[in-house]
Amino acid sequence: MGLSAWLTRHAAARPRPIVVTAPHGTRLRLLTEAELSRRGWRDARSPAGADLLVVCGTPADALTRAVQVVWTETPVPRALVELRGDPRPGRVATALDDAVGRLADARSQHLDAAGRANAPAPLPHPDSEGQDGGHGGEHDEGHSEGHGEGHGEGHSGGHGHRMGDPGGVPMARRGPDRDGLALDRLHVPLGPVLVDWPAGLVVETVLQGDVIQRARVEVAAGLGEERFWDAPWLAALEGRHVPRGEAARRRAASHLDSLGRLLSVAGWRGAAAESRRLRDRLLWERPHEGLSRGRAGAEVSRDFTGFARRVRRSRLLGWMLRDLGTARPAPGRAVPVPGDVAASLDRWLDETGAALEDLGDRSPLGDSEGPRGPVDERPSEELLAVLPALVTGTELAVARLIVAGLDPDLDQVRPAREASHG
Amino acid sequence: MREAAAWTPVALLGALGALALGAAVLDGVLVAGPRRGGAADPFREVARLLVQQRRRTLLADTLLVRTGVYGLLLVAVLAGVVLPLGDRPVADLAAGVVWFNAMEVCAWGALWLTGWGVNSVYPLVGGYRFVAQGVAYELPHMFALITAALGAGSLRVGDVVAAQRGLWFAVWMPVALAVYLVSAVAMAFWGPMDGPVAPDIAGGVRAELSGPDRLVFQAGRYTLLAVVAAAAVPLFLGGGAGPVLPPWLWTSLKTVAVLALLVWIGYGLPTVRMDRFMWLSWLVLIPAALLQLLVVAIVVL
Numbered sequence: 179m180g181l182s183a184w185l186t187r188h189a190a191a192r193p194r195p196i197v198v199t200a201p202h203g204t205r206l207r208l209l210t211e212a213e214l215s216r217r218g219w220r221d222a223r224s225p226a227g228a229d230l231l232v233v234c235g236t237p238a239d240a241l242t243r244a245v246q247v248v249w250t251e252t253p254v255p256r257a258l259v260e261l262r263g264d265p266r267p268g269r270v271a272t273a274l275d276d277a278v279g280r281l282a283d284a285r286s287q288h289l290d291a292a293g294r295a296n297a298p299a300p301l302p303h304p305d306s307e308g309q310d311g312g313h314g315g316e317h318d319e320g321h322s323e324g325h326g327e328g329h330g331e332g333h334s335g336g337h338g339h340r341m342g343d344p345g346g347v348p349m350a351r352r353g354p355d356r357d358g359l360a361l362d363r364l365h366v367p368l369g370p371v372l373v374d375w376p377a378g379l380v381v382e383t384v385l386q387g388d389v390i391q392r393a394r395v396e397v398a399a400g401l402g403e404e405r406f407w408d409a410p411w412l413a414a415l416e417g418r419h420v421p422r423g424e425a426a427r428r429r430a431a432s433h434l435d436s437l438g439r440l441l442s443v444a445g446w447r448g449a450a451a452e453s454r455r456l457r458d459r460l461l462w463e464r465p466h467e468g469l470s471r472g473r474a475g476a477e478v479s480r481d482f483t484g485f486a487r488r489v490r491r492s493r494l495l496g497w498m499l500r501d502l503g504t505a506r507p508a509p510g511r512a513v514p515v516p517g518d519v520a521a522s523l524d525r526w527l528d529e530t531g532a533a534l535e536d537l538g539d540r541s542p543l544g545d546s547e548g549p550r551g552p553v554d555e556r557p558s559e560e561l562l563a564v565l566p567a568l569v570t571g572t573e574l575a576v577a578r579l580i581v582a583g584l585d586p587d588l589d590q591v592r593p594a595r596e597a598s599h600g
Numbered sequence: 601m602r603e604a605a606a607w608t609p610v611a612l613l614g615a616l617g618a619l620a621l622g623a624a625v626l627d628g629v630l631v632a633g634p635r636r637g638g639a640a641d642p643f644r645e646v647a648r649l650l651v652q653q654r655r656r657t658l659l660a661d662t663l664l665v666r667t668g669v670y671g672l673l674l675v676a677v678l679a680g681v682v683l684p685l686g687d688r689p690v691a692d693l694a695a696g697v698v699w700f701n702a703m704e705v706c707a708w709g710a711l712w713l714t715g716w717g718v719n720s721v722y723p724l725v726g727g728y729r730f731v732a733q734g735v736a737y738e739l740p741h742m743f744a745l746i747t748a749a750l751g752a753g754s755l756r757v758g759d760v761v762a763a764q765r766g767l768w769f770a771v772w773m774p775v776a777l778a779v780y781l782v783s784a785v786a787m788a789f790w791g792p793m794d795g796p797v798a799p800d801i802a803g804g805v806r807a808e809l810s811g812p813d814r815l816v817f818q819a820g821r822y823t824l825l826a827v828v829a830a831a832a833v834p835l836f837l838g839g840g841a842g843p844v845l846p847p848w849l850w851t852s853l854k855t856v857a858v859l860a861l862l863v864w865i866g867y868g869l870p871t872v873r874m875d876r877f878m879w880l881s882w883l884v885l886i887p888a889a890l891l892q893l894l895v896v897a898i899v900v901l
Contacts, residue, residue, distance in 0.1 A: 189648030218636025223803035253653035445871025578800040
């Protein structure tokens with residue numbers, strides 16, 4: 179116990195978190211990401227690689243189940259942090275410190291592991307049975323990582339042992355693919371728990387190899403009202419006084435958030451981190467002595483110029499993003515979809531640069547043009563509507579870039595829409 | 601085959617371990633940002649994975665996964681035995697260049713076995729990606745290796761070093777060096793060729809690995825990166841040749857420089873997708889490597 183307790187304590191000081199965000203939990207996510215970046219904690223890519231699960235916001239049913247699955251998939255030592263309700267920056271730091279304490283407690287982690295070995299097998303969700311004909315090797319609806327897996331003795335329980343199905347898991351059915359091969363069809367949900375993925379988004383896909391044959395959008399809802407990115411414009415629509423500079427700050431931060439996500443999905447870790455640091459400085463850096471808010475804004479603006487130049491100058495990035503997601507949406511759509519993913523990148527860089535010029539503007543905000551379009555029209559609903567057509571027929575890597583290029587904000591999506599699925 | 605001293609295998613393991621750890625430390629510093637304690641992250645990660653539960657996926661083929669995970673580290677070390685530490689390698693094989701390449705190719709198998717064996721979508725997709733990547737990088741890689749061997753007129757790594765006494769191969773076969781570095785990064789599935797373990801598929805091949813399995817996989821990955829960086833030194837950068845300092849120190853310095861360059865590139869460039877890279881590989885890299893081979897052949901004749 180001596181050595182393993184020492185190792186546990188040593189490792190606990192810098193956990194590898196995986197952050198799950200519920201719709202309307204954006205503010206908490208941003209506070210958490212800023213705090214994680216300040217501490218220099220490196221995030222995990224999958225539950226297997228994580229030891230800290232941070233849930234931002236209040237998940238509704240489907241997302242709660244997904245979080246539970248992720249939690250059972252996280253190996254011991256592990257700690258869970260649930261951030262909901264009133265978001266104060268200090269609270270996030272305290273919660274993370276507490277988690278470090280729990281991770282370092284070798285004794286209780288040991289009990290967790292022991293309790294787990296004796297726990298009854300988790301029941302599969304009722305809707306994981308008898309989906310459309312080709313229900314593949316992948317089950318577990320709402321399952322974060324979308325692999326047909328459990329913990330050995332785990333999830334096979336409810337499926338009934340069909341003849342010829344190893345371990346009671348139905349074999350994948352085959353079907354012709356785009357290259358004329360007969361490949362397994364796998365039913366894989368992308369999201370809701372996936373790094374650099376819009377909070378609450380689930381894309382139910384049928385995969386052959388790594389090519390998406392069919393896609394359908396669902397929403398794993400969160401409880402709450404707040405639409406963090408649209409807040410200044412919504413307040414202005416309600417007749418409150420909002421300075422233009424405040425809205426510009428929010429717009430720039432929103433685009434930097436989208437840029438950080440896109441760059442991260444594109445595998446450019448350096449630029450993604452840079453974008454997110456700029457975002458955090460815009461949102462949370464408090465003016466202190468000798469540094470007015472305007473001056474701080476000017477510094478961000480200067481650093482952004484360098485960042486934007488480096489990103490635009492990368493031919494490799496341009497080559498990778500060009501011509502992705504250019505399929506046209508159905509006619510009659512209100513919101514035009516930006517050209518390709520490279521065009522999204524350009525637009526975000528342009529608009530961020532322009533918004534950073536306006537940080538000092540104190541005149542009242544009079545329009546409703548939020549970061550993703552007119553806030554009262556909820557443009558993300560349109561983005562979700564065109565998403566399946568854009569990702570169908572693409573490889574997983576391309577699909578992820580397309581989703582990152584659209585970057586829908588599910589805080590904008592009305593509950594009615596959520597109810598229409600399921 | 602000349603006899604190597606008994607301590608050389610120990611020295612090789614020590615050197616590879618130190619290089620792999622150094623690469624992980626540098627990566628940690630880059631990721632965490634300056635002065636945020638990233639340098640210690642690899643050590644904490646080792647501690648964490650040593651005490652972490654090993655999780656199993658449903659219907660995983662454990663034998664295949666273990667073969668892949670442990671095989672990756674094994675072939676990385678085996679590829680290193682032909683590389684001279686100072687003046688001589690652990691095993692001075694007559695066909696050392698071929699041995700090096702053969703061991704590297706086994707990494708291909710190791711990664712695919714891991715991706716396939718865990719019975720899970722994202723690792724499987726990572727496996728697919730590495731197979732596609734192999735189709736793109738393997739031929740240019742072999743041509744680059746053969747160019748160095750042709751320049752020396754021998755497949756023995758020691759002879760390749762000796763042939764550079766007057767002039768480093770890097771100077772008069774720069775295309776081969778460039779092709780080697782690009783393909784070496786792809787071989788070690790390191791950024792910008794890190795598609796098989798990319799974040800967009802939740803870490804790809806290693807998405808389901810935890811505990812000791814993950815530790816060994818990560819060790820294998822960094823060791824492979826260290827080995828491909830170290831191989832550039834005897835093949836193109838004159839081996840231990842250099843003024844004043846002893847050969848082993850020159851070898852180390854050059855290796856560290858190449859390795860640091862690769863780690864930094866991995867952090868500073870976006871991931872190259874094989875659907876786009878494939879044509880570049882077949883229409884630019886392979887012809888360029890062949891032309892370089894032709895030029896070297898004419899010069900040697």
